[in-house]
Amino acid sequence: MSPVSEMLCRRRLASAESAAAHTLADLRPGQRATITCYGSEVEASTSRRLFDLGLVPGTEVQMVRRAPLGDPAIFRVGDYEIALRRSQSAGIHVETIR
């Protein structure tokens, strides 16, 4: 492993201590929410990647649409759109914006 990736691998990200009221997976199309933290069940490498993808705590996310077959769903994160499966979106805790 290279020094840079070793350093990046040591990054610690906030994870929830208790079950969340809401996750990204609960959002309906058009609904907005702010990311609070990652679920404690989420692998550390996964949460680091979600972070690098811009799914950063404090960021506003909008659910855009679900695939016709029910999964995955497209989310608008700041300036771009990303498709996530329920297995990932359910690990991202949010506070919905009314």
Next chain:
Amino acid sequence: MTDGCHGGSGPTTTADSGLTRFALVGSPNSGKTTLFNALTGLHAKTGNYPGVTVSKFEGRTRLDGGRSVLVEDLPGTYSLDPISPDEQIVVDILDASGDADRPDAMLVLLNATTLRRSLGLLAQVAQTGLPICVVVTFADDLARRNGRLDMAAFSRALGVPVVAVAAGQRDGVAELRRLMAGHRSWSRPVVPPPTDAAEVPAWADSVLSASDYQLPEADERTRRIDAVLLHPVLGTIVFLLVMFTFFQTIFTVAAPLQDYVETFFGWLGELVAEHVHLGWLSAFLSEAVIGGIGGVLVFVPQIVLLFVLIAVLEGTGYLARAAFLMDRVMARAGLEGRAFVALLSSYACAIPGIMATRSLPSARDRLATMMGAPLMTCSARLPVYILLVSLLFAGEARIGPFNARGVVMFALYFFGAVAAMLAAAVFKKFTSRGGPMLPFYMEMPPYQVPRLKSVVAEVWTAAAAFLRKVTTIILATTVVLWVLLNLPLRDDATVAAAGVDTTDNSAVSAYVLNNSYAASIGRAMEPVFEPLGFDWRINIGVLSSLAARETFVATLGQVAAAEDPEDPGAALAAMRVDDRPLFDVPTITALLVFFMFALQCMSTVGVLRRETGTWRWPLIAFSYMFVLAWTMAFIARTVVSAFG
């Protein structure tokens, strides 16, 4: 000049290792490939990274003052915290201190419309200590969507040179070349950007606000198109229509082009036969060499069309939507939507398809997709299918309102895909034993009008790769087979002694073929294939198709030409075994089904060996597909025979 440490270059040329190396670094959808093509044109070399087999794209570009430099297009990545082999490559190259192949400088591409996220990657690559020039792409898109970025302020805030390039405009690329010429004097940030999770967002915010950055609005055009293309009903209909049109185009548009190629090689063969008077040499050149090359080149129009369509689907952004729509279906096979892209590429050829599995972050997904990919109907199966289906149905035959040949073709493509999915699902089940789940995510890029230059470059690379394969493996196989089919040489006395009329050319040809080395091999294989209705002549074709499936057609052409050189197609139809036509309906069906499932392609075996790093998987793939092919062909033959 420090030259010659890597062999192969003469004293008059500079070894590549002596040139300044620039690495293109960026996330997927950052416009990396477009910039790479703009810098290097069609002179890019494709190869592989040592050890792993991630494709390596490298090319030269000439800077102001005539100096040549190397540009390397690194695989797209979102992070230097790698979770896939592609990403590992980027880390290894950028962070390998003391390596001769380490780039001298980086061109880091930041998509102006996804700038906030892209800054995170920039912060990470800055840790490698290599000089950085930031290339802002899609600045025209940013302006169209009412976003804003002050390039000069952005450059000051980052502390590195910044240049904006826009699709189709030369100014940006010219400016970039000027900057590249002076890479030794690029400014560096006074304080390197942070990578700590707590500091990165604040750093990105401060850079963006210092650069007067205005977030682009959601792309209205993309939103409207998505409303249709991702609509539960409309989107599904469009998806099926797109895929159906895909294949209809390949068959209807390619046909006249193929006729031209066929006519040309027919003329060339006659020309050679006319001017070369030494009997066996004339036959060797016109039948084995020219016939072999022509018999494969005839499919280049189809391959080019296929890659044009794939490049256009990719360039517009529809391929990501197709992956989004298909993800749930692929998930059934334990795969993900992006495996759909690898499987779709396998429609062209299993080799790029298998190589496309590298974009899958999960090693298990990659393996499962690779085991299924060779079952997709690759373009090499096309000539075989076309020949067999044309024997099965007359050109004007119809099933309902559709052309019968077209319907059978569609069915072959469809069931090939189903078989590939099932195989992948089975392998995914067998290989999944614990291990962490890798996350699934996929960026949905805004729709774009595909760039002509990118499409041309992509098609060129694909066609060139196919042609390289033709001139090596397929031509060699055709030549070896011609030798097997025509040797040992018989003089007239031997032929006459066997009771054959030496003035009857086709009788002599038949005698030579019946007593050739190939005939012995074909006869030895008969016990294996007899239950499928194949005789030794078909066996020769099946054996030869191991080198590449399309060789089957060339070989059958030779077998037929040996009997009636005037009209090989009719000759095939007229070939008889015992008292029935050799190519009767049950046998053609069995052959079609056999080719649908069998791994009759040594190039695929080679790529599997390279990609998995062991002989185990290609051996497993070859064996399971042979057993599957034989069994399914036997069942198909039995069923078709029963219904007469």
